[in-house]
Amino acid sequence: MATNPGLFTEWPWKKLGSFKYVLLAPWVAHGWYEVATKGWREVDLGYIAILPSLLLRMLHNQAWITISRLQNARGRRQIVRRGIEFDQVDRERNWDDQIILSGILLYLGALYVPGGQHLPLWRTDGAGLIALLHAGPVEFLYYWFHRALHHHFLYTHYHSHHHSSIVTEPITCT
Template structure:
């Protein structure tokens, strides 16, 4: 925990504990119901595929976490000659909260976009634009925000928690980089 926890230190669904996934239930139920009951020309495949996308991302993250912990336990290729302790594992156990936030943002965005079911699944110009936006403004903002987080006021309230992990893992980089509501543009 940060030495002086800030206002947005905890996720809004922290009090739900293991039941935190229920926050996505209304959107998941709505998207499945809409997909099943609508006519073929109005089915929103993008909205329907949000949950499988989130599940695949969680599985992907869990595979990398498991591989990383296995390699750390084995002792090969360690950056720091120290094994991961239970305190760090407990501190970083909420790595999937960012996936929940992504799900909420995806469902809200798809609800706001008018005629969202008509958006094509793949557009090359969209991929190029996304890559350019990520390489330009996103990385620029990420760099300067990270530098700002090293200022004493923000560091003691939010960022010190991130630097308290000695043994680096794939989830260490997203763990409380800023509040817990990390970089929406890095979704």
């Protein structure tokens, strides 16, 4: 937690604990209902693919966490020659909350954004545009936002949590 936690430093579903995944249940049930009533040919596969993509993202994150901790346990090529402490593991335990948030936003976008239904699963020009947007404005904004988080007020209320992790891991960034 931050040195002096500010507004919105905790996820709204923190009190749910391990039951936080239930937040996605209505959309998953709606997707399966759509498949059961309309069939696979008429249902939006992009909507159905949200849950598997979230699960794949969680599996990917967990794989990197495991590899990182194995590297740290073996002791070779460490940035800091210290073992990971339980406080850091507990502090970084909520790495999957951002995946739940992106799942909620994807489901809401697929249902309520005009043109959000029946998008093609792959378009080369769209992939190129996304790569350019990410490499240009997104990285630029991310850099300056991170610099702003080092301002005294934002640092003590939000960002000190990030820098309190001594042993760096892939999830230290969250």
